Amino acid sequence: MALVHTWGGLLVGWVLFFVFLTGTFGYLNTEVTRWMKPEIRAAATPPPAAELLPAGEAWLAREAGDAQSWYIFLPGGRSGGAFSVGWRTWPDGEARFGAFSRQALDPASGQATTGTVRETGGGDTLYRMHYRLHYMPYDLAVAIVGICTMFMLLAIITGVIVHKKIFRDFFTFRVGRGQRSWLDGHNLLSVTALPFHVMITWSGLIFYMFTYMPVAVDSFYPEGEARDRFHTEVLGSDRIAPGTNGPVARMAPLGPMLALAESRWGQNQTATVRIEGPGRANARVLVYSHDTGIRRARQTLLFDGNSGSLLSEGPKAGTATGRFEQVMLGLHEGRFAGPVLRALYVFAGLAGTAMIATGLVLWSSKRKAKLARDENGHLGIAAVDILNAGTIIGLPIGIAAYFWANRLLPVGMEDRAAWEVHVMFIAWGLTYLVAMWRPASRAWLELCALAAAACGLLPLVNALTTDRGLVASIADGDWGFAGFDLSALGAGLFFLFLVGLIRRKDRRRAATRAPMPADAAKAKAA
Amino acid sequence: MAAVRRFTVSDHGLSVTARILAAVAGGYALTSLITFALSRLLPRAGMLQSEAVLAATIASFPIYAVIVMAVFHARSARRAWLGLIAGAVPCALALGLSMPTAAG
Numbered sequence: 028m029a030l031v032h033t034w035g036g037l038l039v040g041w042v043l044f045f046v047f048l049t050g051t052f053g054y055l056n057t058e059v060t061r062w063m064k065p066e067i068r069a070a071a072t073p074p075p076a077a078e079l080l081p082a083g084e085a086w087l088a089r090e091a092g093d094a095q096s097w098y099i100f101l102p103g104g105r106s107g108g109a110f111s112v113g114w115r116t117w118p119d120g121e122a123r124f125g126a127f128s129r130q131a132l133d134p135a136s137g138q139a140t141t142g143t144v145r146e147t148g149g150g151d152t153l154y155r156m157h158y159r160l161h162y163m164p165y166d167l168a169v170a171i172v173g174i175c176t177m178f179m180l181l182a183i184i185t186g187v188i189v190h191k192k193i194f195r196d197f198f199t200f201r202v203g204r205g206q207r208s209w210l211d212g213h214n215l216l217s218v219t220a221l222p223f224h225v226m227i228t229w230s231g232l233i234f235y236m237f238t239y240m241p242v243a244v245d246s247f248y249p250e251g252e253a254r255d256r257f258h259t260e261v262l263g264s265d266r267i268a269p270g271t272n273g274p275v276a277r278m279a280p281l282g283p284m285l286a287l288a289e290s291r292w293g294q295n296q297t298a299t300v301r302i303e304g305p306g307r308a309n310a311r312v313l314v315y316s317h318d319t320g321i322r323r324a325r326q327t328l329l330f331d332g333n334s335g336s337l338l339s340e341g342p343k344a345g346t347a348t349g350r351f352e353q354v355m356l357g358l359h360e361g362r363f364a365g366p367v368l369r370a371l372y373v374f375a376g377l378a379g380t381a382m383i384a385t386g387l388v389l390w391s392s393k394r395k396a397k398l399a400r401d402e403n404g405h406l407g408i409a410a411v412d413i414l415n416a417g418t419i420i421g422l423p424i425g426i427a428a429y430f431w432a433n434r435l436l437p438v439g440m441e442d443r444a445a446w447e448v449h450v451m452f453i454a455w456g457l458t459y460l461v462a463m464w465r466p467a468s469r470a471w472l473e474l475c476a477l478a479a480a481a482c483g484l485l486p487l488v489n490a491l492t493t494d495r496g497l498v499a500s501i502a503d504g505d506w507g508f509a510g511f512d513l514s515a516l517g518a519g520l521f522f523l524f525l526v527g528l529i530r531r532k533d534r535r536r537a538a539t540r541a542p543m544p545a546d547a548a549k550a551k552a553a
Numbered sequence: 554m555a556a557v558r559r560f561t562v563s564d565h566g567l568s569v570t571a572r573i574l575a576a577v578a579g580g581y582a583l584t585s586l587i588t589f590a591l592s593r594l595l596p597r598a599g600m601l602q603s604e605a606v607l608a609a610t611i612a613s614f615p616i617y618a619v620i621v622m623a624v625f626h627a628r629s630a631r632r633a634w635l636g637l638i639a640g641a642v643p644c645a646l647a648l649g650l651s652m653p654t655a656a657g
Contacts, residue, residue: 185622233614240613243592243610246589247602247603346603346607348607355611
């Protein structure tokens with residue numbers, strides 16, 4: 028049973044490490060996407076929305092004429108100059124929504140960027156892994172992440188309530204200063220970012236609350252019309268029903284709708300024009316503003332798509348609890364955050380990642396200390412060490428490989444975006460092999476050195492494969508682009524620092540405990 | 554959290570299994586019951602039905618966490634199960650009492 032507990036706890040820790048690190052990229056997803064599409068330069072001033080809207084509509088009419096819904100994503104906000112369209116095909120069978128596709132368009136020509144801009148999953152694919160993992164069905168992934176998140180919430184609450192005691196009970200084995208420092212680091216990281224950890228964990232569960240705790244909503248508001256009424260009531264009513272396959276009907280022009288939106292919110296403040304049931308009777312057009320406040324409540328205008336008349340204006344207030352829910356989700360996503368707050372979000376996310384990493388290392392070093400007295404379970408500890416090294420240092424190497432693949436895979440390659448992800452997981456998987464192949468102390472050292480190179484050399488790869496190297500970006504004043512290179516450099520230096528740390532420790536150990544047999548005898552006596 | 558330590562260090566197989574089962578399954582069942590009971594009873598105190606469902610569901614996660622902690626804090630697995638049942642009875646009673654008025 029202790030085995031179940033140990034392995035259960037560790038498994039949760041490994042999943043949470045993945046969730047926290049990939050999730051942290053969610054605060055930088057658009058910035059990462061921009062770096063991964065070096066062909067697109069942020070135009071100083073994108074063309075006005077009124078010019079782009081007809082181009083987007085024309086492209087959709089031509090390429091996705093018969094669809095459940097259309098989306099036109101206008102430039103501005105954090106996405107910079109990016110302009111794209113999306114559409115949903117008609118759903119199969121019982122489903123309410125069809126499959127969604129998205130295509131980036133060139134703002135100047137209104138044509139698809141396929142062939143001129145590399146195909147990439149960008150920052151979105153990376154951060155989406157933090158809740159839907161990868162290579163597995165959506166429902167399974169959400170369930171796994173949910174169980175781990177619940178475990179995390181439990182760990183946080185027990186940590187708060189019985190703080191001193193729990194740490195004494197769980198983590199104190201008082202073996203050596205090395206482990207004490209890990210403990211100190213773990214405490215420091217946990218406590219400093221505690222409000223963030225509570226918020227991010229609880230709100231993470233709230234995102235999927237009706238999947239994890241369906242009993243109340245399923246009894247009082249079963250899926251379908253009743254559920255829609257529920258959402259409308261608690262959140263206010265800027266939702267629209269998915270388009271229906273009704274008779275063909277004439278559409279009202281979109282131009283005047285955009286004009287009305289711009290007169291309300293200002294020039295180029297419109298983020299998205301969404302059309303449900305384009306070209307059908309009962310078509311609806313929902314226009315969203317860019318600005319999302321902390322409540323995730325974007326300004327909206329809802330139009331009758333056939334007559335063009337304004338039906339309603341959002342956001343509606345919703346109920347108090349509905350607002351609480353939206354604030355929690357808004358805090359989780361951090362979309363409202365400006366540069367300074369966004370940086371804090373990133374640091375808090377990294378602190379959470381490091382908290383889990385130090386916890387995992389503590390876990391195995393604690394058991395290694397026990398092992399010195401007890402000859403059983405060599406294999407288990409060795410396996411944990413391998414998996415720890417392969418997760419904590421291996422995942423950053425995998426993510427770096429994702430960016431290397433973005434620069435090095437041929438631009439016109441088939442399934443390029445999928446292969447970027449394959450490269451990430453192949454590289455990550457190989458780090459487990461390295462950890463298995465090498466003796467434990469060497470494995471950490473060598474993986475850290477590899478991680479330092481993988482991250483630290485990214486700016487060089489970027490400079491060699493594009494004309495947007497660090498120097499050029501700084502000269503252009505493109506700090507978003509330069510920021511990516513500088514962060515990669517920073518990550519490389521961090522791993523270099525770890526290399527130095529491990530080498531110093533090894534030297535100290537070699538100096539103080541030179542004769543191995545005596546060391547073993549000492550451990551036995553203790 | 555002394556109980557937690559006891560079970561990581563020594564393993565009395567059955568008692569530990571019973572406790573984990575109590576925490577995970579029993580705790581989830583009791584949390585579901587409480588969530589359902591709150592969703593039914595809060596509107597009687599003047600809350601909107603939709604509001605009650607949302608509030609109860611949002612609160613269910615900390616509630617579950619507290620129940621799990623209580624299960625591990627209990628002196629024995631038997632007491633943990635008894636505690637879960639003791640928590641379920643008033644919820645079930647309150648739900649039972651609210652039934653006739655709900656129907657009528």
